[in-house]
Amino acid sequence: MQQSYEVIIIGGSYAGLSAALALGRSLRRTLVIDAGDPCNKSAPASHNFLTHDGAAPAEIGRMAREEVLQYKTVAFLEDSASAISGADGDFRVSTHANGSFQTKKVVFATGLHDELPDIPGVRECWGKSVIHCPYCHGYEVRHQPTGILMNSEHTLQMVNLIRNWTEQLTLFTNGPATIDRDKVAATGTRLVEQPIDHLLHDAGQLRGICLTDGSEVDLRALYLHPVLTQKCPLPAAMGCELADNGTLWVDEFSMTTVPGIYAAGDCTTHMRAVSYATGGGTLAGAMVNHGLVIDQSAARA
Numbered sequence: 001m002q003q004s005y006e007v008i009i010i011g012g013s014y015a016g017l018s019a020a021l022a023l024g025r026s027l028r029r030t031l032v033i034d035a036g037d038p039c040n041k042s043a044p045a046s047h048n049f050l051t052h053d054g055a056a057p058a059e060i061g062r063m064a065r066e067e068v069l070q071y072k073t074v075a076f077l078e079d080s081a082s083a084i085s086g087a088d089g090d091f092r093v094s095t096h097a098n099g100s101f102q103t104k105k106v107v108f109a110t111g112l113h114d115e116l117p118d119i120p121g122v123r124e125c126w127g128k129s130v131i132h133c134p135y136c137h138g139y140e141v142r143h144q145p146t147g148i149l150m151n152s153e154h155t156l157q158m159v160n161l162i163r164n165w166t167e168q169l170t171l172f173t174n175g176p177a178t179i180d181r182d183k184v185a186a187t188g189t190r191l192v193e194q195p196i197d198h199l200l201h202d203a204g205q206l207r208g209i210c211l212t213d214g215s216e217v218d219l220r221a222l223y224l225h226p227v228l229t230q231k232c233p234l235p236a237a238m239g240c241e242l243a244d245n246g247t248l249w250v251d252e253f254s255m256t257t258v259p260g261i262y263a264a265g266d267c268t269t270h271m272r273a274v275s276y277a278t279g280g281g282t283l284a285g286a287m288v289n290h291g292l293v294i295d296q297s298a299a300r301a
């Protein structure tokens, strides 16, 4: 494996591999470093991505790697980036197991971390029957007894949205509701304020929710919004600024606030979808190539 590249992409899932595809097609010497922990790995199927609707997330990843590695200037390293230093034109990226590499440009496609509520059963059901996005998984549980676990200013909006997929809807506020109860009732949604004790499930497939008073509510799916944080601390360590919602700030050319460092995919947005991640990665790849072309022209002048 070479020690020096034009571009290092940290994170080799949908966004990172899409950037690598654009860069491979631009003849750029590119290294993708990936720790193999995409956010959707617990989901048995991924939906709403044209030509791959219903495919297993890992299968989409495998096909993507196979396609990208046909380009001889692209290399893929299964490892975790542990440190980064330097400046535009001369960065050094260290890895846990394979030493360090020099590069002119860096792309972060490192995704987000889902901080799940500490309720027994949620982790086991996450991605299977505890879900975050109706466009990804709502069709599969349409017209089923469904819950929403939420107690914030966005709750009514979510209730109205999910009623599009099911009329059997219960809102769990897990304690006293902070929203207008009459407005919830007006949507025809049952409101449960009793705190949740644990989820009832069979290998991640939800059967119901057990409340702290011992009563049970029959359910097949539960929507919740985890707290989202950056999965990788390296962009912040390099001084890349975050937007108010904790995503990496990027301009229309996918550049972070640090020259030479670009970002794409979930780490830059809360609009999470494989299609957005691949689109963002494609754009970032093209913009990195554009940046390298500008640097080369300047060096020639």
Ligand SMILES: Cc1cc2nc3c(=O)[nH]c(=O)nc-3n(C[C@H](O)[C@H](O)[C@H](O)COP(=O)(O)OP(=O)(O)OC[C@H]3O[C@@H](n4cnc5c(N)ncnc54)[C@H](O)[C@@H]3O)c2cc1C
Residues within 6 Å of the ligand: 010, 011, 012, 013, 014, 015, 016, 033, 034, 035, 036, 037, 038, 039, 040, 041, 042, 043, 045, 046, 047, 048, 049, 079, 080, 081, 082, 109, 110, 111, 112, 114, 126, 127, 136, 137, 231, 232, 234, 264, 265, 266, 267, 271, 272, 273, 274, 275, 277
């Ligand atoms: C449970 C769940 C189900 C979903 N279902 C769907 C669906 O059905 N349809 C849909 O369109 N979208 C779905 N999504 C959203 C979709 O999965 C994401 O939008 C998409 O995975 C984002 O791609 P990404 O490449 O930006 O990040 P990720 O896919 O999360 O990948 C980030 C990669 O970066 C790597 N990484 C992080 N830090 C480092 C480091 N320091 N060094 C090396 N590698 C690193 C990680 O290991 C990981 O491989 C789902 C999300 C979740 C959480």
